[in-house]
Amino acid sequence: MEIASADLADLAAGATLLGSGGGGDTVSAAILVRRVLERYGPVRLVAPSELDPDDWVITVAAIGAITVMLERLPGGDEFVTAVRTLERWLGVRASAVQGMEAAGFNALIPVAVAAWLDLPLVDADGMGRAFPRLDQTVFTLSEVPAAPAVLVDPSGDTVIIGSGDNAAVERLARAALPALGAWAASALYPMRAGQVERAALTGSFSRAIRLGRMLRTAQRTRARAGLSAEGGEILFSGAVLQVRQRTPYGLGVATLEHTRDRERTLRIELADEFLLALDDGSIVGCVPDLISLVDTRSWQPVSADRLTPGRHVDVLRLPAPARWHEPAGRALAGPAAFGLYLPEGM
Amino acid sequence: MTRIERTLRIGIDVGGTNTDAVLMDGTAVLAEVKTSTTDDVTSGIVAALRGLASAREFAPGQIQAVMIGTTHFTNAIVEASRLTETAVIRLALPATRALPPMVDWPDRLRLAIGDHGYLCHGGHEFDGRVIAPIDPEEIKKVAADLHAKGVRSVAISSVFSPVSAEFEQLAADVLRAELPEVHISLSHEIGRIGLLERENATIINACLRDLADGIVDAFGTALQTVGIDAPLFLSQNDGTLMDVEYTRRYPVATFASGPTNSMRGAAFLSGLADCAVVDIGGTTTDVGVLARGFPRESATEVDLGGVRSNFRMPDVLSVGIGGGSRVRGTAVGPDSVGYELTRRALVFGGDTLTATDLAVAGGLAEIGDPGLVAHLDRSAVRATLARIARDVAEIVDRMRTSAAPLPVVVVGGGSILLPDELPGFPDVRRPDHFAVANAIGAAIAQVGGEVDRIFAIGVLTREEVLEHAKAEALDKAVAAGARPESAQIVEVDEVPIAYLPGNAVRIRVKAVGELEVARA
Known part of the structure; x- marks a missing residue:
């Protein structure tokens, strides 16, 4: 299988849905990748089993502030520099790259990196959705270290985090980001193909493309059936009454009034992503599952930072990969990791 | 010597097909006129101004200001010409x-x-x-x-x-x-x-700067020709006004002012703050939604002639049905005879069957010579008109986002194509002066100022940063011509920058005020 420029619209749409309200801009990312693929040709998308188990696979992502990325656009070299630097540090050559977060901007940029490096892209990632922290991966659950991790800004300035557990890498990277200009190209989680097969979520990019195809069909035809085929459902349709964005000190909140039953209210807790949905007080969706909002009329995804009162939206829920529902997964990326303390068993 | 009180305003909307103009005294519409848009910019405006004068006599010295909304710049980009x-x-x-x-x-x-x-x-x-x-x-x-x-x-x-x-x-x-x-x-x-x-x-x-000079000069010449010395303003995409010098430098701000003006005009005429607005012109039907008196903004990136921009634009769905749409069999549009309607439509003695001819034949309007369409098959006319109503109702339905009853305000010259009820929308209103709602929207417009910036919070507190942004937006509104005491903040939007430790916010503040016009 391969990813060609004709697949990018689907990949971008699916990536936005998987962003669960976060994950960053996919429009300019799709333009970037399209240019790269038009120049270098399609990228080969491989299953980890297609590689030699001893082959090195390097994980790539942009890390940091998405609003900043809309302005300080990628130069391109920073991603290649990040991978090459990590290879040099380890004294290995990568045989393939994979995604860390197959959602939002980070579902698209690995395709360009694979093309730039003339390497295949492994159809795998570490999150299966968007999460805010780089240690919120199934790699962490499988004890694959994020370090050594490389961060590169567009000027080529480079930070190498040589060691540390994954939470420490996250902490150190976060501390370095302001000095790097708020976002950086990153190469991290180097692992063998055999480890990818055991540790990673597989089928990530093909799932994003499939979801995107479903979403775009729904946008054109108003057919909503494809959603349930992906295990998703529409939780609520309504108008946004009020939005309080996240602050440095606490979560944001949005309240919605149901379209047909005005007494019925949905409350959404949000940070960079949508985290929790309460329908008249009952939990109907909760991280690690994905809560995504789409415009009622156009079915264009609405990101958390663009949610405004008066918008009419459909609230969708998509299941997270099963590993996020295991105890270790919930501890790392469940409600409590976002400051939401729910009763046992929820 | 008698001092003349400058109390009247003229609003003009230059569309692809028609140029509409109104003469207003405060909230009262004194005269309205609809003329054809001409290739020569000046003569079209002169014709509209003379039309107003013959409908309601006024002294040029009574005019306080002239507001013009124009599609010239949008069309230049769409056609990729005159750039x-x-x-x-x-x-x-x-x-x-x-x-x-x-x-x-x-x-x-x-x-x-x-x-x-x-x-x-x-x-x-x-x-x-x-x-x-x-x-x-x-x-x-x-x-x-x-x-x-x-x-x-x-x-x-x-x-x-x-x-x-x-x-x-x-x-x-x-x-x-x-x-x-x-x-x-x-x-x-x-x-x-x-x-x-x-x-x-x-x-x-x-790429519109030269065209802007040409258009603005042509508007100025038109005012001179009829002896009006009042200041000239142009409509911006958000429904506020800008002066001539500003227009020369920022012609892009005129984009989408047409739909915004007609929606603001429809709100003013109908007194409704929440409704759908259907504006039928010569070539297209534009459908938008008013929420609390302002056009609902498009949620997606806005295309300007195929180019992405982050301009805030009204959320409008368009379909190629208008008064000048050509009718072939049961098909209406999307091509239109445009400004040649009064020459080419059957009711005007022309040889082309248009949607307007159907409206006349179907008894929805009295325009031109009804005798010239008497030969049309009645049931075919009724069926085609019903289909137009159904198509428009479907667009309104797509814009509808809740099950709550949505009143529909119908404006624009081509709205004679619609009956008094639409399928699924029992409450259809056609306010007085419906044909010139866009010109009225231009005439009643205010002046605005906007700040949209990322502020680092640290040196200043959040409150200080907000105050700073508000003061700047008010200053901008006043600089754009708002009367200082009337300027007020109408919108504050604060968004923390995602995935960054909490030290920066993006703040968007908008201020508007009444236009300051020097009394003569």
């Missing part, structure tokens, strides 16, 4: 190279303005630090190249110029010293955060 050859200088290297200027433009438009993109060193980080120092020699080299190519309009963008405009201004100074004649458009004065989208709007602005 000035334009260069883009982006100050950003080594950042942003993966997405060079005009990367997402349709070829036709990019080639129409010469495809001159330059990436130079410069740009700032989100916190105001420099990405790379600007190099005046690099800019001078670009200037020499532009001189050799004869390029006369330049768009300059720089990374994070809404945070620090320093480099755009520096580059402009260098360019001006080298090429004093060149028009310069700076991105921080035009758009918001989002480099590509802001840069695109800046380029579009730059």
Whole structure:
């Protein structure tokens, strides 16, 4: 299988849905990748089993502030520099790259990196959705270290985090980001193909493309059936009454009034992503599952930072990969990791 | 000598087909007129102004202000014609190279303005630090190249110029010293955060500069011709006004002012703050929704002739049905006889069957000579009119976002095509002066100012930052011509920057006020 420029619209749409309200801009990312693929040709998308188990696979992502990325656009070299630097540090050559977060901007940029490096892209990632922290991966659950991790800004300035557990890498990277200009190209989680097969979520990019195809069909035809085929459902349709964005000190909140039953209210807790949905007080969706909002009329995804009162939206829920529902997964990326303390068993 | 009180306002909307004009005294509509848009800009406006004078006599000295909304600039971009050859200088290297200027433009438009993109060193980080120092020699080299190519309009963008405009201004100074004649458009004065989208709007602005001079001069000549010495204003996309000098420099701000004006006019005429507005012109039907008196904004990135921008535009769905739509069998439009309606439609003695002819034959309107359409088959006419109503109702239904009853206000000259009830929408209103709602929207417009910027919170508290932004928006509104005591903040939007430790917020503040007009 391969990813060609004709697949990018689907990949971008699916990536936005998987962003669960976060994950960053996919429009300019799709333009970037399209240019790269038009120049270098399609990228080969491989299953980890297609590689030699001893082959090195390097994980790539942009890390940091998405609003900043809309302005300080990628130069391109920073991603290649990040991978090459990590290879040099380890004294290995990568045989393939994979995604860390197959959602939002980070579902698209690995395709360009694979093309730039003339390497295949492994159809795998570490999150299966968007999460805010780089240690919120199934790699962490499988004890694959994020370090050594490389961060590169567009000027080529480079930070190498040589060691540390994954939470420490996250902490150190976060501390370095302001000095790097708020976002950086990153190469991290180097692992063998055999480890990818055991540790990673597989089928990530093909799932994003499939979801995107479903979403775009729904946008054109108003057919909503494809959603349930992906295990998703529409939780609520309504108008946004009020939005309080996240602050440095606490979560944001949005309240919605149901379209047909005005007494019925949905409350959404949000940070960079949508985290929790309460329908008249009952939990109907909760991280690690994905809560995504789409415009009622156009079915264009609405990101958390663009949610405004008066918008009419459909609230969708998509299941997270099963590993996020295991105890270790919930501890790392469940409600409590976002400051939401729910009763046992929820 | 008698002092004449300047109390009257004239609103004019120049569409692709019709030019509409109204004479207003406060909230009272004294006269309305509908004329054909002419290729020659001046004579169309003169005809509209003379039409008003013959409908309701007034002394030119009574006119307080003339407000014009025009589609000239939008059409120039859509048609990729009458555009000035334009260069883009982006100050950003080594950042942003993966997405060079005009990367997402349709070829036709990019080639129409010469495809001159330059990436130079410069740009700032989100916190105001420099990405790379600007190099005046690099800019001078670009200037020499532009001189050799004869390029006369330049768009300059720089990374994070809404945070620090320093480099755009520096580059402009260098360019001006080298090429004093060149028009310069700076991105921080035009758009918001989002480099590509802001840069695109800046380029579009730059390539309209010559056309803007021509259009504004033609409007001025028209006013002179009829002896009106009142100030002239143009409508902007958000429904506020700008003066002539501002229009020369920022023609892109006129985009989408047509739909905005007609929706604001419909709100004013119907007294409804929440409704759907169906505006049927000569060629198209535009459907928008008013929420609390203002057009609902488009949620998606807005296309200007196929170019993405982050301009805030009303959310409008269009379909190619209008009063001038040609009818073939049971098919209506999308092509239209446009401004030739009064010559080519059957009811005017022409040879082309148009939607207007059906409306007359179906008894919905009395225009021209009904005898000339008496031969049309009645049941076919009724069926086609019913289909037009159904098609329009379907568009309104797509704009509807809740099950709550949605009143529909029908405006525009072509709205004679619709019956008094639409399938699924029992409450259809056609207010007085419906045919000139857009001109009324122009006449009642206010003046606004907007700030959209990323502020670092740390040195200043959040409250201080907000106060700062509000004061700046009010200053901008007053600078744009608002009466200071009438200026007020109408919108405050505060968004923390995602995935960044909490020290920066993006703040958007909008202020509007009543137009300050000097009394004679």
